[in-house]
Amino acid sequence: DAGVTQSPTHLIKTRGQHVTLRCSPISGHKSVSWYQQVLGQGPQFIFQYYEKEERGRGNFPDRFSARQFPNYSSELNVNALLLGDSALYLCASSLNRGNYGYTFGSGTRLTVV
Amino acid sequence: AQSVTQLDSQVPVFEEAPVELRCNYSSSVSVYLFWYVQYPNQGLQLLLKYLSGSTLVKGINGFEAEFNKSQTSFHLRKPSVHISDTAEYFCAVSEEDYKLSFGAGTTVTVRA
Numbered sequence: 001d002a003g004v005t006q007s008p009t010h011l012i013k014t015r016g017q018h019v020t021l022r023c024s025p026i027s028g029h030k031s032v033s034w035y036q037q038v039l040g041q042g043p044q045f046i047f048q049y050y051e052k053e054e055r056g057r058g059n060f061p062d063r064f065s066a067r068q069f070p071n072y073s074s075e076l077n078v079n080a081l082l083l084g085d086s087a088l089y090l091c092a093s094s095l096n097r098g099n100y101g102y103t104f105g106s107g108t109r110l111t112v113v
Numbered sequence: 114a115q116s117v118t119q120l121d122s123q124v125p126v127f128e129e130a131p132v133e134l135r136c137n138y139s140s141s142v143s144v145y146l147f148w149y150v151q152y153p154n155q156g157l158q159l160l161l162k163y164l165s166g167s168t169l170v171k172g173i174n175g176f177e178a179e180f181n182k183s184q185t186s187f188h189l190r191k192p193s194v195h196i197s198d199t200a201e202y203f204c205a206v207s208e209e210d211y212k213l214s215f216g217a218g219t220t221v222t223v224r225a
Contacts, residue, residue: 042117043203044215045212055211056210090156090157097211101162102159104149105156106155106156
């Protein structure tokens with residue numbers, strides 16, 4: 001079975017641009033969460049989606065948005081990129097809302113220049 | 114809100130020696146506890162989890178952890194490490210909202 005897949009694996013953007021990151025959960029998993037991991041730090045929670053509805057949001061500005069599609073895949077969008085948005089963005093999926101643990105993808109490395 | 118403190122930022126250890134990574138958490142409600150490992154340029158892999166029941170939890174690759182509610186700790190141990198255990202280790206906690214709060218991580222470097 002395929003694990004959690006994220007695309008692209010790496011990308012470089014310029015300040016002020018917009019970026020879309022994509023995530024496909026494990027087949028059958030209905031919950032997707034997004035995390036930001038800045039170099040040298042632990043991951044920080046951005047969003048959780050369950051059954052296509054937003055169920056939680058972390059302390060991130062409105063420039064960050066996300067959605068979950070009928071097939072349970074998800075997109076994370078970031079507008080007006082700042083240098084500080086440079087990070088590894090991790091997607092995690094779970095069968096339900098996550099109380100049995102999440103499976104993480106390998107992440108998308110975003111560099112803003 | 115919950116928070117996690119990993120007490121050691123770096124742990125050097127010799128091959129075949131034991132290792133313990135310390136994790137303390139703060140929360141006002143019941144929690145679920147996790148340890149994840151991250152190898153260079155990769156995502157997070159679940160090592161073990163505590164949801165309820167026995168306070169001694171066994172995970173993959175010979176790791177185990179003990180939940181201590183009175184000390185709000187969840188320390189990770191392995192009796193004999195290998196070179197391949199060199200990685201970053203993250204302790205995480207979640208409450209009823211199921212979002213994970215992570216510690217800052219502990220870098221384990223295993224030397225021959």
